[in-house]
Amino acid sequence: MLPDIKGLVDRATDEIASCSSREQLEAIRIKYVGKKGELTALLRSMGELAAEDRPKFGQAVNVAKDDIEGRLAVKSDAIVLAEREKQFISQAVDITLPGRVRKIGNLHPITKGFEEICDIFVRMGFSVVEGPEVETDFYNFTALNTPPFHPARDVQDTFYITDNILLRTHTSPQQARQMEKQDPPVKVVVPGRVYRRDQVDATHSPVFHQLEGLYVDKGVTFAHLKGALEAFIKAFYGEDKRVRFRPHYFPFTEPSAEMDVSCFACGGKGCRICKGEGWIEILGSGMVHPNVLSTAGYDPEVYSGFAFGMGIDRIVSLKYGVDDLRLYFENDVRFLEAF
Numbered sequence: 001m002l003p004d005i006k007g008l009v010d011r012a013t014d015e016i017a018s019c020s021s022r023e024q025l026e027a028i029r030i031k032y033v034g035k036k037g038e039l040t041a042l043l044r045s046m047g048e049l050a051a052e053d054r055p056k057f058g059q060a061v062n063v064a065k066d067d068i069e070g071r072l073a074v075k076s077d078a079i080v081l082a083e084r085e086k087q088f089i090s091q092a093v094d095i096t097l098p099g100r101v102r103k104i105g106n107l108h109p110i111t112k113g114f115e116e117i118c119d120i121f122v123r124m125g126f127s128v129v130e131g132p133e134v135e136t137d138f139y140n141f142t143a144l145n146t147p148p149f150h151p152a153r154d155v156q157d158t159f160y161i162t163d164n165i166l167l168r169t170h171t172s173p174q175q176a177r178q179m180e181k182q183d184p185p186v187k188v189v190v191p192g193r194v195y196r197r198d199q200v201d202a203t204h205s206p207v208f209h210q211l212e213g214l215y216v217d218k219g220v221t222f223a224h225l226k227g228a229l230e231a232f233i234k235a236f237y238g239e240d241k242r243v244r245f246r247p248h249y250f251p252f253t254e255p256s257a258e259m260d261v262s263c264f265a266c267g268g269k270g271c272r273i274c275k276g277e278g279w280i281e282i283l284g285s286g287m288v289h290p291n292v293l294s295t296a297g298y299d300p301e302v303y304s305g306f307a308f309g310m311g312i313d314r315i316v317s318l319k320y321g322v323d324d325l326r327l328y329f330e331n332d333v334r335f336l337e338a339f
């Protein structure tokens with residue numbers, strides 16, 4: 001009776017098939033084809049067989065050994081492949097995930113407005129300068145032909161820090177500072193924050209923004225003033241806009257005028273936005289008062305100039321249709337991102 005080689009191969013085949021790790025597979029290899037394995041033991045027992053059975057038996061054992069080793073090799077490859085696949089899956093990068101959006105900020109609409117407006121004046125030859133927000137009484141009023149007794153001081157409700165130091169109520173003090181600082185010609189715009197005691201509502205804020213303009217040279221006339229400001233309005237709001245000048249009073253300009261722009265909504269016919277006027281007031285302006293020139297050390301007999309001051313919050317609001325000033329200060333990102 002020959003030992004059951006086929007049964008041994010079947011057992012090995014089953015075990016290999018159900019094995020799932022390198023370690024198990026190695027154990028199976030040792031168990032069947034290792035030095036002390038079952039097949040090796042069979043070969044050793046060959047001596048017990050009848051001489052004529054030996055060659056056939058030896059051949060059968062070798063075939064079984066090749067068979068088992070072949071299966072072991074195939075399984076080993078399969079295990080390596082499965083392990084690699086598992087590793088790939090566990091380390092996989094999910095390329096379908098949306099990327100992390102890097103939040104980059106954007107300019108505040110007022111800052112953007114300042115930049116656009118300054119750009120237009122720079123193209124007309126103006127330089128951009130800035131001045132202090134904490135001012136002295138002298139520059140905010142006296143140097144601008146508004147001495148202490150002057151009634152025009154009462155029109156603006158000023159934040160005083162001491163009797164002599166205050167938060168500037170307009171950007172005009174930089175007119176005087178600039179003229180003291182340099183010889184004529186002077187041609188500057190002054191963007192900045194200004195302060196007046198006001199109750200906060202849709203159209204008022206104690207903190208707001210102005211852009212001052214000053215051009216002083218020999219022979220500057222009111223025609224230059226009108227030309228520069230009309231060019232600015234058309235560049236900023238569009239060629240279809242018209243402007244008009246109305247006589248007004250400022251202590252530091254003479255003559256003075258307010259400038260209106262034809263209404264954005266109705267084009268001048270009169271509507272709810274312009275309160276039926278057809279025009280919207282946009283800035284104050286005038287020819288620099290001789291007293292302002294001489295206080296700054298310029299000879300008013302030789303030099304003349306124009307100045308203007310515009311409220312940036314209002315000018316930007318009109319351009320973008322913002323109907324409540326408070327939006328500029330509330331820092332709601334949905335509002336800020338809209339520009």
Ligand code: PHE
Pocket residue numbers: 169170171172212250253256284285286307308309310
């Ligand atoms: N400073 C004035 C204001 O705040 C505006 C102005 C500036 C008027 C320059 C004339 C010249 O109302």
